[in-house]
Amino acid sequence: MKKIKTETSEQSEVVELLAEKPTRTLGRKRDHTRDAKILEAAIDILADAGFDGMTMDMVAAKAKAGKATVYRRWSSKAELVQEALTWMNRSHLEMEHLPDTGTLRDDLLALLKPQSIEEGEKKLRVIMGLGSFLQQVELSEEGGIGIFDSWDTLNRELINRSVGRGDFPAHADVDLACQVIVSMAAFRGLVLHKAFDRHFYATLIDGILLPALKNPQIASNNKD
Amino acid sequence: MKKIKTETSEQSEVVELLAEKPTRTLGRKRDHTRDAKILEAAIDILADAGFDGMTMDMVAAKAKAGKATVYRRWSSKAELVQEALTWMNRSHLEMEHLPDTGTLRDDLLALLKPQSIEEGEKKLRVIMGLGSFLQQVELSEEGGIGIFDSWDTLNRELINRSVGRGDFPAHADVDLACQVIVSMAAFRGLVLHKAFDRHFYATLIDGILLPALKNPQIASNNKD
C-alpha cells in the first residue's frame, strides 16, 4: 500500500518507473504458518473482549508476532477481523459420517458433541462482541450469518432425511425448524447465559421441534 | 469513580469529615426534565452507533446539554448507559386492555403493533451495538437483560389465558413457547438483520407455536 516513495537518493530508479517489475523472488519467504496463529489469536481475543476491546497489540502478543508482521498481512484491524471471521467459519463438515440412529430425535442429539457445544459458544461470544463493527462494515454477503452454517447444514440434512423416510409430512417447514434450533441456542447462550446442554436440547426437540414438524396443517410459506 | 482526591489545599474541611451534612437546600435546583432528554439521546445514539461508537459529546450535543450536566448525573459512560438501558425498558405494560380476539393466534399478532415493532427494532439495535460493553459490565441482575421482559410477560398472559379457555392441553409448555418467540425475534434482528414483521411472526405462530402447544405428548419438564 502507498508504496510511492519519493526518495531522491536513487535517481537510477527513475528509468524503471513504468516497468512494474515486483520481482518477488528475493529475500526471506513469508511464513504462512504465522497467518493461522494470528487469526486464531484474533478470534480468541474477539471472543472475550469484543471488537472494540481487542487491540492489535493483544493480537500480536498472543500470536507471539510483531505488529509489523500483522500489518504486513492485513492493512487494518477491520481487514484482519474480516478474515478472522471467515477463517473461524471454515467448516469441517463431515457429511460422510452423519449420525443415523433411526429417529430424528436421537440423530439431532447425537450431533451435540461436547466439543461442538464449546466451539459454538465461542462463536456466539465472538458475534456478540462484534457490536459496532457490524454497523461499520457490512459483514460479508447475506447479512452476516455464515457462522452457524455448519451446524445448520447438518441439522437440515438430518431433518430432510427424516422427512424423506416419511416420519413427517412432506410439507414440513424444515427451514423454520432449523431457525428455531439455532435461534434458541444463540439466545440461551448470549442473553440468558445458560448452557445449551443435552437436557435443554431434548426438551426443545420434544416440546417444539417434533410437534411442529408433525403439524398436519400447511403453514404459510416463510422463506424469510 | 476514583474520587479519592488527595488535595492538601483545604485543611479546614478535615474537621467536618464525619459530619456528612450535604445541606442540599441551597442554589439552583436540578432540572430533572434534562435527565430524560439525556437518557433518550443516549438510547438514540446507542441504537445507531453502538456503545463504542457513542461518545459523551454526541450525547450532550443531542440532548442540548453540557457535558458537565451529564457528568453531574452519571459519573461515567458505563453508568449512563446502564441507566439508559433501564430507562429504555421501563415497561408501559397495559395489562388492562390486552387484545382479546378469541383466538391465541390473533391475540399474539395484535400485540405486534407497528409502533411496538419499530420500538422493538430500535431496542434490538441498541442491544446489538452493546457489544463489548456486555462483556465488561454484567448487565443488571439475573444474567438476562430484562429488555424482553415486558413483551414476554404479555405473551405469557395471552397464552395462559388461551390454555385456560381449553384451547390447548393444560400441560402445554408455556415457558418454552415464550422463549421461542423472544429467541426468534432476537436472533432475527441481531444476527440475521431482518425485520421481525407481521408476516414472519404469523409463520412462526402457525408453523411452530400452535403445533407445539397443541402437542398431546407431555414434554419433559424444562424449567431451565
Place this chain on the structure above:
DNA sequence: TAAATACGGAACTGTAAAGTTCCGAAACTA
C-alpha cells in the same frame, strides 16, 4: 557473499474520546 525480504520486538506518532475544569448566565435560598 551481497541484496532483499521476513521475523519478533520496541519505540514512536497521531488521533479520538473519556473525563475535568472553567466560563458567564440563570435560578434558588437565607
Place this chain on the structure above:
DNA sequence: TAGTTTCGGAACTTTACAGTTCCGTATTTA
C-alpha cells in the same frame, strides 16, 4: 443581595490505541 448550585458551552488534560518506523537477526536467491 450575597452565597450557592444549576445550566449550556467550550477549552483543557489524560489515556488508549491504530498504524508506522526502526532495530538486530534470520532466511532466501542471485
